[in-house]
Structure formats: structure tokens, C-alpha cells
Amino acid sequence: MAIQDISTRHLRYFLAAAETGQFSLAAHAVHVSQTAITNAIATLESMLGVKLFDRHPHGVTLTAEGHHFVQHAQHVLNALNDAVRAPAFRTYDVSGEIRIAASYTVMGYFLPQYLARFQRTHPGVRLKLLELHRTELEEAVKNGDVDVAIAVTSNVAPSKGLMGETLVRSRRQLWTASDHPLCSASEVSLKEIAHYPLIQIMVDDAGESAKRYWEKRGLEPNLLLETESMEAVRTFVGLGLGVAILSDLVFRPWTLDGRKIEARPITDVVPPMEIGIVRKTSRLQAPAAEAFARFLKLACGAAA
DNA sequence: CTGAGTCTCCCTTTGGCGCG
DNA sequence: CGCGCCAAAGGGAGACTCAG
Numbered sequence: 001m002a003i004q005d006i007s008t009r010h011l012r013y014f015l016a017a018a019e020t021g022q023f024s025l026a027a028h029a030v031h032v033s034q035t036a037i038t039n040a041i042a043t044l045e046s047m048l049g050v051k052l053f054d055r056h057p058h059g060v061t062l063t064a065e066g067h068h069f070v071q072h073a074q075h076v077l078n079a080l081n082d083a084v085r086a087p088a089f090r091t092y093d094v095s096g097e098i099r100i101a102a103s104y105t106v107m108g109y110f111l112p113q114y115l116a117r118f119q120r121t122h123p124g125v126r127l128k129l130l131e132l133h134r135t136e137l138e139e140a141v142k143n144g145d146v147d148v149a150i151a152v153t154s155n156v157a158p159s160k161g162l163m164g165e166t167l168v169r170s171r172r173q174l175w176t177a178s179d180h181p182l183c184s185a186s187e188v189s190l191k192e193i194a195h196y197p198l199i200q201i202m203v204d205d206a207g208e209s210a211k212r213y214w215e216k217r218g219l220e221p222n223l224l225l226e227t228e229s230m231e232a233v234r235t236f237v238g239l240g241l242g243v244a245i246l247s248d249l250v251f252r253p254w255t256l257d258g259r260k261i262e263a264r265p266i267t268d269v270v271p272p273m274e275i276g277i278v279r280k281t282s283r284l285q286a287p288a289a290e291a292f293a294r295f296l297k298l299a300c301g302a303a304a
Numbered sequence: 305c306t307g308a309g310t311c312t313c314c315c316t317t318t319g320g321c322g323c324g
Numbered sequence: 325c326g327c328g329c330c331a332a333a334g335g336g337a338g339a340c341t342c343a344g
Contacts, residue, residue: 023329024329032315033315033316033317034328035316035317036315038330039314039331040314055330059327059328060328060329
């Protein structure tokens, strides 16, 4: 088989395996047998000439090449998805300017890919972007200074007069270095995590959310560092100085200096991170902004 | 154009091996 | 022993070829 024989089936199976971390779970997710996944991945690796997964006794992890390929595979499937849905988007073909505000995590890890896709399907629309803290972002929405605001809506409820419409939910897991004692477990509890130094990200009110799930379990985290830098979290975790609890959306299995980070499920109830549109409860929105909001909901698979 | 034969791809089942 | 991946064998469905 040659490169041009790579099909969307290969990409779907690959992404399912990357997402679940197990061929058997991926098989369940896409309704085929585990062997079908194994074969498809093996064929894909053979065609690409690189190893995409490291095989372990209890699952698989992406190699550096595999992690890189995730972005491309996702891009290809997204582009196909957009092409198929293009007729639906054309109904909302608009021009003009949209002022979009987003919080730190959203602007860094969520929004860019959707903005790029939106620009492709709506070339007549001009985008104006603002990265704001939640309070500023909410003020901007209330004052009508922005047309659309996207933020992490799960950590702090939107203030009075505003509502959040969830677009995506992202599971929170434990991040550890590969040689960290907690990494050897297939899943861990907050009680176990509390024994180790914790790196707490503070952007987008993540600290508020963390405080709630720790208090709910009657536990106190062993805080080593509170930081607004995602790279600082990765570096500290990669060096084994501490562990962190963060969503899959911002996960990357290596640090800037090439150290490996792994993720483990948490057995306690840790609410997922939710990203959503923040808008006024009573609003009349510009057609372009409405088109963008509708695009986001369709692209994210949220209710349109 | 149509139907039979053949080929290819992808699937499932089954069994084996490694690891904790 | 349970769980997970891999390999082999065989079957189904669709694509392709070709004669009538």
C-alpha cells in the first residue's frame, strides 16, 4: 500500500486509539473489533514508515511522531467535515467584522483551529480578536464591546445577566512524569495525589474549580506551585517535581526540553473542563456573530 | 447492459504471548 | 489470572473483468 491509499478509516481508527490510549477501547468506540484497529494502525504505520504508538502491556501511548500526526489527521477529518457541511454554512454566508473575545486557555488551545476553519468557509468575514480575563470578558459582553465571547464556563458560573452555552467538555486527568510513583498505577485517587507536591494552574479560574473538588473530598492538596504558565506546569511535572490535574484539551506528552509526561485517570469525581459561548440572556446578535456561534456549535457537535 | 467469476479489502474469531 | 496486543485463518461485501 502507498501513502495515497491512506483512508479516513485509518485516520478515524488512529484518532480513536490516540484518544482512548487502548486499541480495545478504540475498537469499542468505533464499533469494530480490536484486531481491526491493530491491523489498520499497523497498515498506517507501514505506509507512513514511522511508528505511531508505543505498545505497553496495558495500552498504547503516542510516540512523538504519533502525536505530531494527530494534528494532521484531525485537520484532514475536520476539512472533510467542513466540506460536507459547507451547504449548511452557506445559509449563513455573511460579511463584515466579528469582535471575538476569549480567555487564555480558549485562545491558546481551543479557538485557533476553529477560527481558521471559519475563515475558510466565510472568507468575507473579518475577525478582531481579544484575549481577556473572565471578568473583563463578561464586562465586554455586557457592554456590547464584543460580539462573541468564548470562555471556560465550568470553573465559575457566568455572572447575572449572562449565560453559558457549552461547546465542548474535556476530561481532567493526572499528569505525571513517566518515572513518578503515581505513573505506575492505571488510575489514581485524589487521596493518593494529595501525598505528592501539586502544580496548580491558575488561569481561567482553574484554581476555584480545583478548590471545590478537593474540598468536596475533604482533602487538602500538597501545593508546591500556583502558576499561570502552562509550560511551567509541564516543566515541573516533566522533571518529577510535582504532579498536576489538567484537562485533556491542554495535554501534550512532552515538555519543551523533551521530557515525557503521562496522563492517568482520576477515580474521584473531578468535573471536566467545559468551554462555551458566553452571551447575554436577552440578546439580539449581529448576523455575522450568530453565524460564528452557529458554526462553533456545528463544528463542536454541540446542539445547534 | 448483465451476470458470473475473480480479486481485494476489511472484518471477525480464535489462539498465543507478555506483563503485572 | 486478567488484560491487552499480535498473528493466522477464514468469511462477507464490494469492485473489477470479461464474455455473451
